[in-house]
Amino acid sequence: xxxxxxxxxxxxxxxxxxxxxxxxxxxxxxxxxxxxxxxxxxxxxxxxxxxxxxxxxxxxxxxxxxxxxxxxxxxxxxxxxxxxxxxxxxxxxxxxxxxxxxxxxxxxxxxxxxxxxxxxxxxxxxxxxxxxxxxxxxxxxxxxxxxxxxxxxxxxxxxxxxxxxxxxxxx
Amino acid sequence: xxxxxxxxxxxxxxxxxxxxxxxxxxxxxxxxxxxxxxxxxxxxxxxxxxxxxxxxxxxxxxxxxxxxxxxxxxxxxxxxxxxxxxxxxxxxxxxxxxxxxxxxxxxxxxxxxxxxxxxxxxxxxxxxxxxxxxxxxxxxxxxxxxxxxxxxxxxxxxxxxxxxxxxxxxxxxxxxxxxxxxxxxxxxxxxxxxxxxxxxxxxxxxxxxxxxxxxxxxxxxxxxxxxxxxxxxxxxxxxxxxxxxxxxxxxxxxxxxxxxxxxxxxxxxxxxxxxxxxxxxxxxxxxxxxxxxxxxxxxxxxxxxxxxxxxxxxxxxxxxxxxxxxxxxxxxxxxxxxxxxxxxxxxxxxxxxxxxxxxxxxxxxxxxxxxxxxxxxxxxxxxxxxxxxxxxxxxxxxxxxxxxxxxxxxxxxxxxxxxxxxxxxxxxxxxxxxxxxxxxxxxxxxxxxxxxxxxxxxxxxxxxxxxxxxxxxxxxxxxxxxxxxxxxxxxxxxxxxxxxxxxxxxxxxxxxxxxxxxxxxxxxxxxxxxxxxxxxxxxxxxxxxxxxxxxxxxxxxxxxxxxxxxxxxxxxxxxxxxxxxxx
Numbered sequence: 001x002x003x004x005x006x007x008x009x010x011x012x013x014x015x016x017x018x019x020x021x022x023x024x025x026x027x028x029x030x031x032x033x034x035x036x037x038x039x040x041x042x043x044x045x046x047x048x049x050x051x052x053x054x055x056x057x058x059x060x061x062x063x064x065x066x067x068x069x070x071x072x073x074x075x076x077x078x079x080x081x082x083x084x085x086x087x088x089x090x091x092x093x094x095x096x097x098x099x100x101x102x103x104x105x106x107x108x109x110x111x112x113x114x115x116x117x118x119x120x121x122x123x124x125x126x127x128x129x130x131x132x133x134x135x136x137x138x139x140x141x142x143x144x145x146x147x148x149x150x151x152x153x154x155x156x157x158x159x160x161x162x163x164x165x166x167x168x169x170x171x
Numbered sequence: 172x173x174x175x176x177x178x179x180x181x182x183x184x185x186x187x188x189x190x191x192x193x194x195x196x197x198x199x200x201x202x203x204x205x206x207x208x209x210x211x212x213x214x215x216x217x218x219x220x221x222x223x224x225x226x227x228x229x230x231x232x233x234x235x236x237x238x239x240x241x242x243x244x245x246x247x248x249x250x251x252x253x254x255x256x257x258x259x260x261x262x263x264x265x266x267x268x269x270x271x272x273x274x275x276x277x278x279x280x281x282x283x284x285x286x287x288x289x290x291x292x293x294x295x296x297x298x299x300x301x302x303x304x305x306x307x308x309x310x311x312x313x314x315x316x317x318x319x320x321x322x323x324x325x326x327x328x329x330x331x332x333x334x335x336x337x338x339x340x341x342x343x344x345x346x347x348x349x350x351x352x353x354x355x356x357x358x359x360x361x362x363x364x365x366x367x368x369x370x371x372x373x374x375x376x377x378x379x380x381x382x383x384x385x386x387x388x389x390x391x392x393x394x395x396x397x398x399x400x401x402x403x404x405x406x407x408x409x410x411x412x413x414x415x416x417x418x419x420x421x422x423x424x425x426x427x428x429x430x431x432x433x434x435x436x437x438x439x440x441x442x443x444x445x446x447x448x449x450x451x452x453x454x455x456x457x458x459x460x461x462x463x464x465x466x467x468x469x470x471x472x473x474x475x476x477x478x479x480x481x482x483x484x485x486x487x488x489x490x491x492x493x494x495x496x497x498x499x500x501x502x503x504x505x506x507x508x509x510x511x512x513x514x515x516x517x518x519x520x521x522x523x524x525x526x527x528x529x530x531x532x533x534x535x536x537x538x539x540x541x542x543x544x545x546x547x548x549x550x551x552x553x554x555x556x557x558x559x560x561x562x563x564x565x566x567x568x569x570x571x572x573x574x575x576x577x578x579x580x581x582x583x584x585x586x587x588x589x590x591x592x593x594x595x596x597x598x599x600x601x602x603x604x605x606x607x608x609x610x611x612x613x614x615x616x617x618x619x620x621x622x623x624x625x626x627x628x629x630x631x632x633x634x635x636x637x638x639x640x641x642x643x644x645x646x647x648x649x650x651x652x653x654x655x656x657x658x659x660x661x662x663x664x665x666x667x668x669x670x671x672x673x674x675x676x677x678x679x680x681x682x683x684x685x686x687x688x689x690x691x692x693x694x695x696x697x698x699x700x701x702x703x704x705x706x707x708x709x710x711x712x713x714x715x716x717x718x719x720x721x722x723x724x725x726x727x728x729x730x731x732x733x734x735x736x737x738x739x740x741x742x743x744x745x746x747x748x749x750x751x752x753x754x
Contacts, residue, residue, distance in 0.1 A: 030297070075480070077355070
């Protein structure tokens with residue numbers, strides 16, 4: 001007997017929650033307890049009174065699983081709302097990465113040239129290294145990192161996806 | 172400290188009392204001493220001292236399920252809390268409203284691996300409906316009121332309040348709990364009107380309708396059980412129920428098909444399979460009910476009424492979800508049905524089909540010889556007690572399924588069993604809780620000899636509070652359901668399923684100050700049961716039954732409703748791996 005895998009879709013969920021102790025564990029734990037995937041998760045306070053946080057989760061699953069994830073999240077007492085940005089329509093997704101590259105000579109020049117193409121900013125520099133700050137879609141950040149691997153990549157820090165829907169309405 | 176300020180422990184006890192709590196099931200320990208002292212100084216709340224914290228939770232569940240009021244538990248930190256976890260999970264799975272108060276080490280000691288420290292909020296986060304760690308006595312009253320609101324509204328469930336010892340001692344002003352308005356938690360009670368209108372049309376035009384009901388009908392209150400009867404009368408549709416829903420519809424009614432699912436009746440499962448419209452009321456398409464999903468009720472349009480949106484489309488896709496309280500929705504369905512002038516259709520053809528399935532007599536058994544058949548014992552128990560409308564609790568296993576099949580219930584809140592989690596050891600403490608809430612009722616735990624040993628220490632609790640619970644053990648010297656599965660799917664390799672070294676239950680009863688009765692043959696059954704009922708105080712009956720009896724009908728793992736087994740002869744010796752993996 002073998003375990004069967006089903007086709008998964010990628011969805012970006014935006015969740016507004018009470019900013020209380022343990023909320024992140026509650027959300028993340030729900031994903032592990034019910035066997036859902038988390039591809040990335042970001043969280044920060046988003047209201048003036050600092051009482052509500054927005055959690056952006058990129059997850060994947062079959063349409064039925066995505067529907068379950070939304071309903072299971074919505075059922076948690078401190079959750080205000082759950083929005084499936086991928087289903088809702090046009091939205092903006094951004095990720096930020098800090099990418100450290102070391103090298104001299106041709107590699108160093110090439111790294112700087114590529115950074116310029118990707119509109120990555122230099123936020124730290126030594127004689128033999130740079131730290132680039134690159135912002136954009138997950139795909140753009142992925143591509144930039146792939147290129148940096150060939151010119152002396154040392155290490156990466158990434159934020160994961162933050163997202164918001166386009167237009168005047170709030171999610 | 173101003174004069175109005177009182178300690179956290181007093182705030183807790185006063186709030187509980189103001190919320191109408193009259194009994195708490197608990198066990199003291201270091202981290203709850205201030206609360207026990209506050210309990211000592213008052214007389215509005217009675218405390219029932221259990222002998223193990225798991226039993227405190229099951230007792231609270233039994234109390235809640237039989238009275239419709241929330242059950243309350245009080246345990247200490249560390250092992251008190253971890254012992255309670257099985258019960259908390261049980262209440263979550265079966266949607267039982269309870270509030271569990273756990274002591275915690277003082278705030279400044281949290282995280283230091285202090286004596287009897289456990290991360291209770293972390294441990295209970297995913298086995299409770301909600302939980303709290305209260306760090307400010309001024310917040311305590313509001314948290315407790317909110318906890319009761321959350322436990323009892325929407326889809327009910329367990330709520331845990333973790334209370335550090337310093338917060339129990341620190342003082343704050345007391346405020347009488349008011350109405351709770353939660354800013355985000357607002358369960359939907361009324362169903363969507365358009366969806367209800369659509370449901371009414373589907374039901375009115377159905378040729379082969381069936382009402383598939385569950386524990387939600389009981390949670391919705393006695394009014395919902397009444398509405399279910401009206402709905403069945405009005406539509407003429409047959410009614411089946413999950414294990415959790417038994418009693419919401421009277422078993423004596425001709426429209427009753429019996430329980431459905433793995434050990435359900437032939438007619439209930441075939442009617443589900445052949446129905447054209449299924450109205451699911453407060454049930455959740457559990458795997459024990461559906462059997463193989465791709466073969467589940469293939470010809471039907473499904474309407475699912477549930478207060479919990481995440482129950483809809485979880486395992487089975489439905490055609491029409493209605494989110495709301497099942498009682499409120501049935502009320503609206505009935506009102507609209509009448510307003511539209513619908514009459515029950517002639518369902519004669521459908522009932523003839525059902526009568527054909529009934530001819531199979533899937534629950535029939537023949538009592539002969541010297542061995543008592545367990546089914547016969549339960550039927551005799553029913554005959555001798557049903558006039559008193561008893562409350563029946565069970566443990567988990569074969570005896571539980573036989574009780575569900577052969578003990579008929581005509582009212583809600585009389586059948587207390589661990590359905591979702593399947594917790595052995597549930598029945599005795601649940602009976603204790605039910606007896607506390609219903610002092611004049613006849614409360615019987617139908618048990619197995621293996622399950623009863625899992626919380627046997629609670630005999631002491633029943634003795635202390637002079638609770639006249641009756642424990643009726645169907646003793647076949649096996650963990651019967653495990654043995655049955657080993658017989659049917661593992662070629663009778665009985666690995667660790669024999670109940671070795673059993674105690675003498677009659678002597679055990681004597682040791683605890685109970686009355687013990689042994690029933691060894693069919694001719695002793697009637698007198699033994701009568702003696703059990705007539706003996707005041709707690710009674711334990713050791714009823715020796717056929718050792719190798721199997722519980723049928725049965726839908727084997729991974730099979731469809733139409734592939735029910737009616738007797739052991741239809742079973743092959745071993746299942747394939749796919750079926751074994753399904754459980």
